[in-house]
Amino acid sequence: MARKLRVWVDHDVCVGNAMCETIAPKVFRLNENRQSEAVDPEGDTVEKILEAAENCPVSAIFVEDAETGEQLFP
Amino acid sequence: MVAAIPDDMFTPDVIADPYNYYGRLRDEDPVHWNETYALWVVTRHDDVTRLTRHHELFSSAVFKNDPKPAYPAIDESDLGLYEYVRHYQGDQFIQHDRPEHLDMRRIVHGYFTPKSMEAWRPFVVDAVSELLDAAEKKGRMDVMRDLATPLPVLVIAQMMGVPREDRPYVRQLAEKLLYIGRGEHNRMPVLTDGMKGMLEYVSPLVDERIVRPGDDFISVLASGEKKGVFTRHQVLVNTSLLLLAGHETTINLICNGTLAFIQHPDQWALLKKDSAGAAKWATEECLRYDAPVKSIQRLASQDVEMRDKVMRKNDRIRWFISSANRDPNVFADPDRFDITRQPNPHVAFGNGVHHCLGATLARVEGQEVFKALAARFPALQVDTQELQYQPSITFRSLKSLPVTWQ
Numbered sequence: 001m002a003r004k005l006r007v008w009v010d011h012d013v014c015v016g017n018a019m020c021e022t023i024a025p026k027v028f029r030l031n032e033n034r035q036s037e038a039v040d041p042e043g044d045t046v047e048k049i050l051e052a053a054e055n056c057p058v059s060a061i062f063v064e065d066a067e068t069g070e071q072l073f074p
Numbered sequence: 075m076v077a078a079i080p081d082d083m084f085t086p087d088v089i090a091d092p093y094n095y096y097g098r099l100r101d102e103d104p105v106h107w108n109e110t111y112a113l114w115v116v117t118r119h120d121d122v123t124r125l126t127r128h129h130e131l132f133s134s135a136v137f138k139n140d141p142k143p144a145y146p147a148i149d150e151s152d153l154g155l156y157e158y159v160r161h162y163q164g165d166q167f168i169q170h171d172r173p174e175h176l177d178m179r180r181i182v183h184g185y186f187t188p189k190s191m192e193a194w195r196p197f198v199v200d201a202v203s204e205l206l207d208a209a210e211k212k213g214r215m216d217v218m219r220d221l222a223t224p225l226p227v228l229v230i231a232q233m234m235g236v237p238r239e240d241r242p243y244v245r246q247l248a249e250k251l252l253y254i255g256r257g258e259h260n261r262m263p264v265l266t267d268g269m270k271g272m273l274e275y276v277s278p279l280v281d282e283r284i285v286r287p288g289d290d291f292i293s294v295l296a297s298g299e300k301k302g303v304f305t306r307h308q309v310l311v312n313t314s315l316l317l318l319a320g321h322e323t324t325i326n327l328i329c330n331g332t333l334a335f336i337q338h339p340d341q342w343a344l345l346k347k348d349s350a351g352a353a354k355w356a357t358e359e360c361l362r363y364d365a366p367v368k369s370i371q372r373l374a375s376q377d378v379e380m381r382d383k384v385m386r387k388n389d390r391i392r393w394f395i396s397s398a399n400r401d402p403n404v405f406a407d408p409d410r411f412d413i414t415r416q417p418n419p420h421v422a423f424g425n426g427v428h429h430c431l432g433a434t435l436a437r438v439e440g441q442e443v444f445k446a447l448a449a450r451f452p453a454l455q456v457d458t459q460e461l462q463y464q465p466s467i468t469f470r471s472l473k474s475l476p477v478t479w480q
Contacts, residue, residue, distance in 0.1 A: 015429045016429075055187055
């Protein structure tokens, strides 16, 4: 079974660069303030979600294993 | 009645202290029509944030699509040179809108992730240490000449695989390219001279990377040509852009930040107490308090309403980092330099899809410089009667910053 993730975006930091939305459009969507929201942590593979997090220019994306709480990014 | 705010943004007092002038605009007329240069001046933090995050309303393809003549006015005999400038600038990836901008950004974005830039930190630490060793022996330094300029040039040139012996020449060309943000009527010959020199200089470097790609950043840009995203002229122009942007702005971060610490001994003491712990937020505060870039331009893609004003399609808009970063609606006591400010949502790197590509690199360089200065020097003093700034609307650049520490 696929690993379940907890994914969130720190809105004190997010600048709306939107690279996460480009890389994993089903997981990340810009809200009305043009900041990213993690709308569906199951919307893409773990690899794609981690790629999106790594490509955030301001490291605003956090990824954890939903069951164990292990921090996967950063 | 409130006295009208004069529209000349190049007067000595506005250049010396942009915070007073743009702060007044922010308070009195936050979306201001500047009649002299026929452009909108946007100065509040929330407006700037909205503007930079709505790339579909505000185009970055300024040079290609601006129907109006150059401002401030240039010599009539230089109109041909201005066309050259438009063609050159227009090919920069930052002067594009989506969808082309996204294709271009994706070529270069991966090289500059926070994780990959972190790998450069040891190189930066060593470079800072070498430069400060040399300066310390002399007992005085010009922060601009001896630290702020050579450090980022060293780093970006290393990333781009530019031969060490060529770096002073690159810097010489870069100084000509800075005329882009200046107001002299006869600035075009200097500017185009720099552009032509830059293209001529990077051309053989690009040729080589097309044939034998390496892990340097010019090879990354050259890969964009193979993927059909960049033309050769675009590869050359963007190589020049990255060489310039990769250092000019960081120079200002280092000089302006160092000056802020000299002028605020309490904050210097705070940094000294725990330089490794304080450097991160101290650098953010330097970026906020006296940002390297003062303003950036856009063109309205359609009619847009902002506050009680209507910007018409193709109107020029300049958004001012120097005022947004001092907006009292966002920052408590905004004119105070406070290195413990957290969070610090300054807009020194812009926002949205055009957020500065080199932001993390600039941060790493700033952090390591301020950390090293605080660790090595008891206190710095400015060693001149008068500090002068370049007469630019774009860059907040000191001409020099001589200091002593006796």
